[in-house]
Amino acid sequence: MGRPDELQAVPLRLPEATLLAHALGARVAEQVSTRVLSIKGPAADHHALREPRLSADADLLVDPRGFGEFCAALESNGWHERVARSTPTILEPHSRTYIHPKWPCDIDVHERFPGFFADPADVFDELWNRREALYVGGVALTIPALVPSMMIGALHALRNMSVARHRTEWESIIEMLQGRLGDGDREDFLRLAEVGRSRWVLREAIEIMGFGPVENDLSMSEAESWSSNLRFGADGGAAGWLIALRRGPIRERARTLIRAVWVPKELVPRNDKSVPPSTRQMMRYQIERWRRGLRATFNYVRNPRR
Incomplete structure (x- = not known):
């Protein structure tokens, strides 16, 4: 083995990089005294919500009240957004994608999560109140607990139902809602959907759990935007x-x-x-x-x- 000054840095591989990017996000959140939830990848794997798979990015949901400070701190650590112009979107923009020349993965920093139509700060507080710790590389990640992770997974799948993998994940979550959750967790799912103003979006899941029929809790323009995204989002x-x-x-x-x-x-x-x-x-x-x-x-x- 060579002397320390002869050792060469080994490039990060994607499987390790995505997990370490979550750990980096937790450290950056500490630096700027804000709160961040690691969502989708590690949370979904931890709760066995899907078949394990390699993620090309790390998804972080940041407290909207500290979103700007978090992004600035991430940029001070060498991350930057890709060159791109702003374009019209069906749903309101919800995240920024950051890259780093020495990292093989992206970091998607979410200010809100599509499908929740309540105030993003209120939604974040509700998700934060249902959190767990997951240790990666000696760093404690904060992830949503089982019920909010299932809801995030369901909302993510619904936006991408033209993709076979997401249809499979949606069907898996529906089965879990029917067989894995007790009455208390089912009621908590409904409460979170009510606070997040996502009852109509998740009406199929809510009705399957026995809470239907569901009234539309969205404005006409919100419902139209969500429906348009379901029909045309694949484009x-x-x-x-x-x-x-x-x-x-x-x-x-x-x-x-x-x-x-x-x-x-x-x-x-x-x-x-x-x-x-x-x-x-x-x-x-x-x-x-x-x-x-x-x-x-x-x-x-x-x-x-x-």
């Missing part, structure tokens, strides 16, 4: 542009269409903003966007419910 950002074109002021539609069709070279997504894309890379990116856009347009026009 990604293209559906957001199409909805923006339909709903936006007439005088702005030409400008919106131009922005939807063409991305300036300096705003083509990439990891390093100091390295501009080549003309070939830019055109490859534009063509792929046009293909997705045409597919989304056909799906959007064919769907009678808009």
Whole structure:
């Protein structure tokens, strides 16, 4: 074995990196005195909510009152957002994705979790009150307990039901709600759905547990946005542009269409903003966007419910 000064750093591998990114998130939260929950990956595996699988990112839900400070501290540790422009979305933006040149995984920092329509700070408090500790690399992660982890898993699966894996996870969670939870946990699931204003979103699960029928607890615009996301979310950002074109002021539609069709070279997504894309890379990116856009347009026009 060589002397310490001869040892070379070994690049992080993805399986270790994602877990260590959660540990890093916990440390950063301590630095800025805010609260953070490690969601999805380690929580889902800990509670056996899905088949174990490799995650390419670490999902952190941050107390909205400390979100800005947390992101700033993460940036001071060498993490940065990918180069990208802001685009219309069906649901309100809920997270930022951070990358690091020496880490093979992303960190998705959530200010809110889609499917909860109550005030994000109130939702976070409710989730925080139902928390557990999970130790990774000698660091205590804070994860949601079983019931909120199941709810987060259900909301995440519902937004991606066009993907077979998420349909499987949804079916698995439904089975667990029926067979794994006692009466007290089922009632807690319902209470959390009420506080989070997600009863209508989770109406199938709630009715299966015997609490139905469920009244709509969303406004008309919230329900429309959620329904649109379920129908068109698989088409990604293209559906957001199409909805923006339909709903936006007439005088702005030409400008919106131009922005939807063409991305300036300096705003083509990439990891390093100091390295501009080549003309070939830019055109490859534009063509792929046009293909997705045409597919989304056909799906959007064919769907009678808009």
